Ligand SMILES: NC(=O)C1=CN([C@@H]2O[C@H](COP(=O)(O)OP(=O)(O)OC[C@H]3O[C@@H](n4cnc5c(N)ncnc54)[C@H](OP(=O)(O)O)[C@@H]3O)[C@@H](O)[C@H]2O)C=CC1
């Protein structure tokens with residue numbers, strides 16, 4: 017059993033982690049072996065400071081992070097092990113590899129669109145997973161996602177720009193997390209997707225990551241490292 021300090025314990029993911037921890041981890045207030053953070057971007061820096069002050073690893077699932085947040089992750093990773101992943105599920109992390117491979121094999125005349133739907137409470141858009149899948153597609157094409165992403169279409173947009181990667185965001189009800197990557201060619205489409213049936217898969221992935229990261233050297237890690245997908 018490992019001892020986990022949990023940031024965001026009162027939230028939806030915090031409760032899912034407490035529910036999944038039985039027999040794997042004790043959720044504690046003092047002397048944790050590792051921290052898990054599913055809270056909000058505004059809390060990231062103080063949560064990293066707590067991990068660095070304790071000299072313990074931290075697993076971060078919070079999404080909506082900016083370049084400044086990533087700089088803070090890099091800084092903390094000089095002192096302690098830091099794993100940040102927009103999606104802790106096995107399925108999504110495998111899907112990202114399939115998307116990268118598919119994008120690499122198809123020419124730029126195949127349009128790439130990413131669709132995601134989440135529950136009505138979600139604070140950030142596009143989802144961290146949508147962006148992760150967009151980065152995988154962009155990497156497959158050898159381009160930078162920021163240079164080719166279309167995140168908002170409204171009004172007279174004109175025709176689609178070749179090589180761009182589009183995002184469509186839906187919010188409603190209690191959807192735990194649906195993602196689809198559409199490769200649209202002339203006369204045919206490839207649709208690759210993942211549906212989370214509950215938050216349990218994210219919670220189990222976060223706990224697995226916390227078990228894995230204890231004892232690792234300082235540095236930045238991903239779920240690929242945990243799942244052996246690198
Ligand atoms: N990587 C992954 O696999 C997954 C990532 N996520 C991400 O995890 C994050 C949390 O999601 P979810 O549990 O649904 O969100 P909730 O809003 O249900 O919970 C957020 C928690 O963080 C706390 N919190 C919010 N803002 C602050 C702050 N500024 N300082 C300290 N604590 C704060 C809240 O406390 P209070 O209620 O008191 O404000 C609450 O306990 C989101 O970014 C989400 O996208 C979600 C699912 C899977």
Ligand SMILES: O=C(O)C1=N[C@H](C(=O)O)C[C@H](O)C1
Nearest residue numbers: 079102138143144145192193
């Ligand atoms: O906020 C959520 O609920 C989720 N957030 C993550 C994201 O932004 O991709 C992961 C999952 O899709 C659920």
